[in-house]
Amino acid sequence: MTQTGISRGQAARERLITAAQELFWENGVAATTPRQVLARSGVGHGSLYHHFPTKRALAIAAIQRTSEQALARALAVLNQDRPARERLRAFLTRQRDALAGCRIGRLTADPDVMADAEMREPIRRYFTALVEALATVIAETGVPLTTATARATTVAAVVQGGYVLARAGGDAHALERATSGLMDLLEGD
Amino acid sequence: MTQTGISRGQAARERLITAAQELFWENGVAATTPRQVLARSGVGHGSLYHHFPTKRALAIAAIQRTSEQALARALAVLNQDRPARERLRAFLTRQRDALAGCRIGRLTADPDVMADAEMREPIRRYFTALVEALATVIAETGVPLTTATARATTVAAVVQGGYVLARAGGDAHALERATSGLMDLLEGD
Structure with missing residues (x-):
């Protein structure tokens, strides 16, 4: 992966964490779905599962x-x-x-x-x-x-x-x- | 409805409320399903919908x-x-x-x-x-x-x-x- 690729990956990871933080606060962890996190973050499906293979991994990070x-x-x-x-x-x-x-x-x-x-x-x-x-x-x-x-x-x-x-x-x-x-x-x- | 029928109905209503109170405390309102309330209360399906046509009505009562x-x-x-x-x-x-x-x-x-x-x-x-x-x-x-x-x-x-x-x-x-x-x-x- 090039340097740009790495920083783009980090940016996507950050956007996913921020979206999860907001959604957990608004709706709780249980009610937050991966679909909502994708919509809020604007990050692609593949990128979500690359950074956070499970909802639990994303929840812990957030x-x-x-x-x-x-x-x-x-x-x-x-x-x-x-x-x-x-x-x-x-x-x-x-x-x-x-x-x-x-x-x-x-x-x-x-x-x-x-x-x-x-x-x-x-x-x-x-x-x-x-x-x-x-x-x-x-x-x-x-x-x-x-x-x-x-x-x-x-x-x-x-x-x-x-x-x-x-x-x-x-x-x-x-x-x-x-x-x-x-x-x-x-x-x- | 006979007197016994009325008191039996009241007893079922009480059991439903108690079951909902317990389940809400254990799992939250959102995560509690009518199926769980039925299992916990031992009350029949028809009786649940007679007393509480919606989950919301049961939640308010509980x-x-x-x-x-x-x-x-x-x-x-x-x-x-x-x-x-x-x-x-x-x-x-x-x-x-x-x-x-x-x-x-x-x-x-x-x-x-x-x-x-x-x-x-x-x-x-x-x-x-x-x-x-x-x-x-x-x-x-x-x-x-x-x-x-x-x-x-x-x-x-x-x-x-x-x-x-x-x-x-x-x-x-x-x-x-x-x-x-x-x-x-x-x-x-």
Whole structure:
């Protein structure tokens, strides 16, 4: 394969992953068909099966990518060069598309994903790394590390649960109320 | 129809609803087929279509029932005859099957449910009533009502998010850490 052939192949692979990420988010993994991925990506049938011989292989790649991107976005806020309390507030009050839900969190309700250890693994890694990063920031505010770890789990949970409540009520502000209620408790401490 | 016929019909209807509740929880609404509902309930084909002419009608009835049962369980704890702080602690530390997830919360990740206003309605009502009941209890601990409402949303969100984290990591204790981290903040206040 020529250099151009390789990069064209990589471009097709990327388009397939992006299409799968979008469709999984819109419709869930189970309901997404190879036909939809082909239509969304504009990639040919042969190329799909060359890069991803099974739907499972594509799902694993797409979930890994979504997890990496979400973690990079969270760490960009948590590792800013400013005081720990401000970083924590910035994380909790970050703009989120509440009604669309979390691209990672929603996967935990997908039976196809939960039944497959390789699909679950990037999701587990995402939350482990997120809680660790949050615990580091909270500890920097002067809280002992064991307390900081429990609070970090609470912070990650309130965001995930805020999405659930927002979607349940069709009310984007539910996520804001949930995170601001926690922010007040953290800052009053 | 004789009296016995009516009660037999009601019993079949109940068995269908219970089977649908279980299957939706195990596999999601989209993946549940009428054939599975028939097998699980032991009810005949004709009876299914008599009580629930469409899968949608059965789904609405099952989601309504699940929401009512979950709310009754939560209110039983929140309305106990004991001090408000203890009721709040009892709610947060209540035994929950963390890895199985919340029967209501998980429905908000189901695209079939979210796309249907009648299926969404009992879920919305559940969370509205839960947050109201929590706000009443929190206000009884001496917190102003607007603060109590924000905190009530935080409490409901941390439970929902704790389920998400527990399922994501295959770690039931994540839910406990999330709720105990919040409990410490609420009690230290």
